Each structure stands twice: as C-alpha cells, then as structure tokens.
Amino acid sequence: MIKRELYEKVYDILEKVTPLQSDCGALCGKACCHSPDEDAGMYLFPGEEAMYSEVPPWLKIELSDFTYGNNKSVLIAICTDRCQRELRPLACRIFPLTPYMAHNGVMSIKIDPRAVPMCPLAKQFASDTLDENFVDAVVRAFRLLSKEKEIQSFVLGISRLIDEQERLLNLFISNHRGKKQRGAIRRKK
Numbered sequence: 001m002i003k004r005e006l007y008e009k010v011y012d013i014l015e016k017v018t019p020l021q022s023d024c025g026a027l028c029g030k031a032c033c034h035s036p037d038e039d040a041g042m043y044l045f046p047g048e049e050a051m052y053s054e055v056p057p058w059l060k061i062e063l064s065d066f067t068y069g070n071n072k073s074v075l076i077a078i079c080t081d082r083c084q085r086e087l088r089p090l091a092c093r094i095f096p097l098t099p100y101m102a103h104n105g106v107m108s109i110k111i112d113p114r115a116v117p118m119c120p121l122a123k124q125f126a127s128d129t130l131d132e133n134f135v136d137a138v139v140r141a142f143r144l145l146s147k148e149k150e151i152q153s154f155v156l157g158i159s160r161l162i163d164e165q166e167r168l169l170n171l172f173i174s175n176h177r178g179k180k181q182r183g184a185i186r187r188k189k
Contacts (some may be wrong), residue, residue, distance in 0.1 A: 003047030010141045014093040017134040019121050041078035042091035046150040068157025096122040099142045101159040107146055109138050113166050
C-alpha cells in the first residue's frame, strides 16, 4: 500500500475520537500542545511525511537524533504555532497512547510513559477514564499499520526507547521497588 493512502486510512479511523468524550485539554491547559521546550515535538511514523508534501506554516519537520532499525533516521514534527487539528501527526492523534512491542514480538497499545509528566490521563489508574471508542480506534489503526515491516521496526525502536526511559525513571523512584511496569491496555489480536 502506498504510504499516503495508508496514513489517510489511519487518520480517518482516528478523525472523530479523542481520549475523553470531553475536551481533555481542559484538564491540563493543553500541555501536550504547549511545551516550554521550543524543540519538543512528536516523531513521525515511517512514511508519514507523505502527509506533509505541503508543510503548513505552523509546522516544521526536522531530522531527530532518534534512529531505529539499521540506523534509519526519524523525522520529528515541531509545532511553531497552533496546529490545524485535521493535519496533526499520528503521534498527536493517539496521545497519550503508544504502540509497544514486547520482547516476545507481541504488539500492544499502552499508556506512553513519556506522557506522564504532562498528561493527567497518563497517570497510573487514569487510563480507566480513557474513552473506549478512542482506545478501540487506536487499536484498529495499529492493526492496519502493523502490517508494514518498516512500521514494525519503528515501533520496536520506540519500545526499546520507552524501556530505557522506564528503567531510568525507576532508578529515581524509591517507592517503585517491587512494582511491575504498566501493562498493555489492549493486545493486538
């Protein structure tokens, strides 16, 4: 499948769903859209840049320091102004969730631990408040995306990055001893 067509299908699946049935930005002052770090952004999934053949004026797309697979570069989308919601990247559409590939190769959808500092919905037990239609749509989107080997490789790379960040975080949290990592919300069937 041509990448643009694939992402158009995925964007369509996610078009009308949000993490809550109400505006989740009201909980946090839209923290995910207003980073104090001017270079903060969201990784583009492999081939997603095809959706930005004409880059909108509020968006800049750059090479990030993150690589995956055989040292493949990852692009990062950085908003320089308020975005057009219908043009936001996939990572924004699924936030605070992320695809995650376990060491046994099973892909699931889970709360992205990188979202914890800014998103109240990423806090422990808050995932119970996520709208089921949103979670279901993210699962459907990644069932479609995970058929692509390049995307599987990218998700594996992101998953190892998440593992590394969780290990580091656990070193600094003294009351975390004996607790398990947060598990999947949904496993790929």
